[in-house]
Amino acid sequence: MIEVKELSVSYTGDKTNTRVLNNINLRLNKGEIVAIIGPSGCGKSTLINCMSGILGSYEGTITIDEESLNPKQHSIGLIPQNYGLLSWKNVYDNATLSLKIKKKNNISQEYKVFIDNILESLSLKPLLKRFPNELSGGQKQRVSIARAFIMKPDLLLMDEPFSALDALTREDTQELFLQLWKSYRPTTMFITHSIEEAVYLGGKIIILSSSPSSIVKIIDNPLFGMRNFKDKNEYLDTTSLIRKIIKEGWK
Ligand SMILES: Nc1ncnc2c1ncn2[C@@H]1O[C@H](COP(=O)(O)OP(=O)(O)O)[C@@H](O)[C@H]1O
Ligand SMILES: [Mg+2]
Structure with missing residues (x-):
């Protein structure tokens, strides 16, 4: 189990001190896949950078199976935005x-x-x-x-993994990824700004507010892994709920 407790991050410059993440608490159970959705610039990559060990200056704690996160000891897979x-x-x-x-x-x-x-x-x-x-x-x-x-x-992190792909390639790659994920079930957190992607690939969906961002809502997603749902009421209910929460949180 991965636990993030009271995580806050500020970037300090010569004269500035900008708080980006404000008191984030979240938990990923083993074999779970969680989507993080939030507005541009709210701190999504910052969150992933903390969890991958790239960024070490934060307040709060990040643990894997109750041990402090340590990139030398834990194996953390990162799929960055530019493929790396x-x-x-x-x-x-x-x-x-x-x-x-x-x-x-x-x-x-x-x-x-x-x-x-x-x-x-x-x-x-x-x-x-x-x-x-x-x-x-x-x-x-x-x-x-x-x-x-x-x-x-031990933890797979993906930062907007499919956003640079054209629409058709994106759908194919998402599907391939999901099949593979279902076979091996690595504990996964991914970032997206697409509601559709969050709903397709997120077992849980975590909605962040705009910066300094905190968690607005965690949703158990009933539509995980379903693709052909566009005209179903449940899809519309879930996505309009997410849209409503986003509208309130992304001011
Ligand atoms: N190394 C850094 N130094 C100073 N500010 C940064 C740094 N990295 C990101 N920021 C700022 O922090 C905010 C959040 O950035 P980021 O985590 O990349 O957001 P997102 O991935 O949600 O678009 C932005 O305003 C960005 O300009
Ligand atoms: Mg980013």
């Missing part, structure tokens, strides 16, 4: 980056099969020798997803 691929490494080496420390020729047969399954289910097998500049946005995204799953993370 290393331009000088090919697809296979990017996808298996987390194994570099463990020496690739020492990995077990079982792990090799696992890696192969991930690469196969993301249709990356024909692309393994290519470099990032030879890939489309959707393909880069799939490599980034493969890399995160291959490290078997």
Whole structure:
């Protein structure tokens, strides 16, 4: 279980001190997937940066199974907005980056099969020798997803993972991601500014207010994983509830 308690973050400049996150409390149960939705600039990336260990100066606590978050000890998968691929490494080496420390020729047969399954289910097998500049946005995204799953993370964080993709590629990639997520169920938190994406991929949806942001509402999402619901009343009820909360919280 991941717990964020009384998390507050301020950015200080020469003469400024801007509070971005204000007393965030949230909990992710093991194997849960949570969507965070909030207006632009409210501090969503800041929250993810705290949870991934990139940003260490915050008030409050972040724990994984009751131990203080420690990026050296815990394995945290991060899918950043720009995919985060290393331009000088090919697809296979990017996808298996987390194994570099463990020496690739020492990995077990079982792990090799696992890696192969991930690469196969993301249709990356024909692309393994290519470099990032030879890939489309959707393909880069799939490599980034493969890399995160291959490290078997204690916590998977994704910062607006699908927002740079065109609409059709986005739907395909979301679907591939969801299938993979259902197979391995890493504890996941992702950021989005799309209500549709939050409703499709978020088991729970957490709505943040504008900056300095705090949590406005946590919704148990009855529509998780459902795609063909556009004209169903439940979909309309859920999305209009979210819209209403957003309207009140995003002033
Ligand atoms: N390193 C930083 N130093 C100072 N201000 C920052 C820094 N990073 C982000 N900010 C500011 O903090 C606010 C929240 O940023 P961010 O977390 O990126 O928001 P979001 O991801 O929700 O768009 C913004 O106003 C942004 O300009
Ligand atoms: Mg951001």
